[in-house]
Amino acid sequence: MEEIRESKLILANALYFKGAWSEKFNAKLTKDKDFHLLDGTSVKVPFMTNYKDQYVEEYDDFQVLRLPYVEDQRQFSMYIYLPDEKDGLAALLEKIGYKPGFLDNHILRHRVSMDDFRISPKFKFSFGFEASDVLKDMGLTSPFTRGGSLIEMIDSPSVAENLYVSNILHKTSIEVDEEGTEAAAVSVSNLVTMCWSPKSDFVADHPFLFTVREDESGVILFMGQVLDPSKH
Secondary structure, rough: HHHOOOOOOOEEEEEEEEEOOOOOOOOOOOOOEEEEEEOOEEEEEEOOOOOOOOEEEEOOOEEEEEEOOOOOOEEEEEEEEEOOOOOOOOHHHHHHHHOOOOOOOOOOOOOOOOEEEEEEEEEEEEEEEEOOHHHHHOOHHHHHHHOOOHHOOOHHHHHOOOOOOEEEEEEEEEOOOEEEEEEEEEEEEOOOOOOOOOOOOEEEEOEEEEEEEOOOOOOEEEEEEOOOOOOO
16 A cells, blocks of 8 residues: 555554364255345344354343353453344444443353354455544644654654654455354454243344454454345
8 A cells, every 4th residue: 555655664463363163063054044234235244143042132122142262371252233124233332322331231141042043244344544634633643743752762863753653554354154254453543040941043144333442351353243144
């Protein structure tokens, strides 16, 4: 990119995550089914499934599914927030935005038996954007001005006086399949209670939100929405 070739200094930060499901999906059970889009049409995409109990909870107008990864020194999980209505993702995102601690208040600890369990997050996509304006709108302006907060990073005063951040480029990619999740992000600055319960359904056949979260700290590594899993 032209912006990078002309840069005097590049600050780069990278995050890579590869997690295997604690209970992998059997690829032989993956079948193409209809995924309903926001415009009322549908596309055929591969849906993963299994016959095991799952971490699923039903709320007033949405469901949450937790898919744990193999536990190492930390416990990571993918969470899928599925609105009841096929076009309900916008309303769900609005609710998440104005209710503090929404995601932390919907952490699942109990497994339930499943009747119809199908999830469509067998997908792969990438997304990139220029993040400077977003940070400026949040009040972070000093790095973008000459002689700002970057002066102490450079030994040469003459160079430091003219050093500023011209743009910040961010790119994220994620791939989910029967084995688990592989994801990367790069930013460049120029007790279980045992009781009987009825079986649940969880069919992610319309747009939903997903996160990849470290469950001990609550840190969210990745967040995104799946609108059309047929587009790679």
